[in-house]
Amino acid sequence: MNKRHPIHDPTALRCVGMALVGAIAISSHAQEENPPSTPTVDPAAPPWTYSLGLRTEITDLRYPGTQKLHLNLGLRYGPWRIGPTDGSNWHRFGQVLQDNSLIYDLRQDSKWSMALSGSIINLDQSGQFDAFKAGRKTLRAKAGVDYRLPNRWSVGLIATQDLFMRGDGTTLSPVVTYRHPLSEDSTWMLSQSLTWANAAHWQTQQHLAPSAAIHQGTGFGELGSQLAYRHRLTRHWALFSQLAAQRPLQPIVTSASTSAPHWNYSAQLGVMYFDQ
Numbered sequence: 253m254n255k256r257h258p259i260h261d262p263t264a265l266r267c268v269g270m271a272l273v274g275a276i277a278i279s280s281h282a283q284e285e286n287p288p289s290t291p292t293v294d295p296a297a298p299p300w301t302y303s304l305g306l307r308t309e310i311t312d313l314r315y316p317g318t319q320k321l322h323l324n325l326g327l328r329y330g331p332w333r334i335g336p337t338d339g340s341n342w343h344r345f346g347q348v349l350q351d352n353s354l355i356y357d358l359r360q361d362s363k364w365s366m367a368l369s370g371s372i373i374n375l376d377q378s379g380q381f382d383a384f385k386a387g388r389k390t391l392r393a394k395a396g397v398d399y400r401l402p403n404r405w406s407v408g409l410i411a412t413q414d415l416f417m418r419g420d421g422t423t424l425s426p427v428v429t430y431r432h433p434l435s436e437d438s439t440w441m442l443s444q445s446l447t448w449a450n451a452a453h454w455q456t457q458q459h460l461a462p463s464a465a466i467h468q469g470t471g472f473g474e475l476g477s478q479l480a481y482r483h484r485l486t487r488h489w490a491l492f493s494q495l496a497a498q499r500p501l502q503p504i505v506t507s508a509s510t511s512a513p514h515w516n517y518s519a520q521l522g523v524m525y526f527d528q
Contacts, residue, residue, distance in 0.1 A: 301328045301337045307492075307522025314517075324352070324524070331357045339526025343482035343490050344431070344439050345400075353394060365398040365408075375419045375456055390418040404431045410445075414452070421453030438483040447474040465503035475499050490524045 305324030310316060326335030333355050336342045345365075353369035360366075371394070376387025393415050398408035408427040414420035425447045432440040450470045458466040467473025480494040499515045 299329055301526075301528045302326060303335065303337050303339065303524055303526045305335075305522055305524040307520050309518070309520040311518045312516060313519060322522075324522070326526075333357065336524070337526065337528075339484070339488060339490065339524075339528055342524075342526070343437065343484045343492075344433065353392075363400050365396070365400075367396050369394045369396070370415075373420060375459075388418055390414050390416045390420055392420055398427075398429075404433075405429070406431070417452075419452055419456045419459075421450045421456065423447055423449040423453055437485075438481070441478075441480045441482070443478045443480070445476040445478075446472055447476070448472045465500050467500055467502055468504040471502065473501050473503075475501055488526050490526065491522075492524065493519070493521045495519050 303324070303326035305326070307322050307324060308319050309322060310319045312318065324335060326337040327333060328337040335352050353371035355367050355369040358366040358368060371392050372389055373392050374387045374389050391414075392412055394410065394412045396408065396410045398406055400406040406429045408429070410423075410425040410427060412420070412423045414422070425445050427443060427445045429441060429443040432442075434440065448471065449467075451468075454467045454469070454473055458464070476496065476498045478494060478496045480492065482490060482492045484490045496518045497515045498518075
């Protein structure tokens with residue numbers, strides 16, 4: 253397959269820039285109108301907190317024998333963190349869509365979750381972090397905003413940008429989440445997302461899955477749903493499970509053997525240990 257070059261889209265870059273600036277501006281405005289209460293700080297509390305997790309994942313439920321075992325590591329120092337580290341609230345308020353990027357929390361309170369993050373991804377392998385295998389690598393910047401509405405709903409926006417313009421392109425994903433607490437220690441979370449991206453991003457997705465039905469050109473190309481269950485067993489231990497479904501929108505079929513676009517289902521099950 254010929255190498256595909258990223259498309260430089262000034263309009264898309266401006267959209268992501270406006271999203272990043274808007275997130276910071278909204279955060280500042282919200283702090284002025286409704287400043288969060290000052291949390292009680294324990295002078296003896298360590299500056300570092302961490303979490304450890306083990307999960308098994310099946311990326312395509314049509315092939316149940318392809319499950320993989322993954323180790324999750326969460327680490328926080330001040331506003332900087334990797335992965336989840338809040339054992340008190342993760343089972344109730346943690347976002348369904350997560351990754352292991354280096355994250356800087358701009359704002360975290362009862363209404364707002366705002367964060368900036370960055371990660372190195374391998375465009376010729378899995379499209380995720382894989383720095384030890386050969387392939388084109390780039391730095392993906394990400395901004396996320398989540399606002400909790402009354403009645404257990406929240407709305408958010410996730411924006412990503414390939415800073416080196418090597419093929420990951422630009423994406424914008426509005427997200428709607430509904431949280432249904434079963435008890436103080438267990439919660440169901442249902443999330444719906446829609447992904448808009450420029451042509452460079454969809455071309456890279458086609459490169460990773462040549463026989464799949466992939467969106468062509470700039471526009472909304474993927475619809476996703478996630479159903480997650482989280483249960484805190486003790487102060488430090490929690491269980492979780494998740495079922496996810498993705499479907500391409502307005503696709504182009506790249507192979508004669510490819511069937512019509514369909515939902516792809518994945519699942520995972522795991523356990524987490526939180527230091528605090």
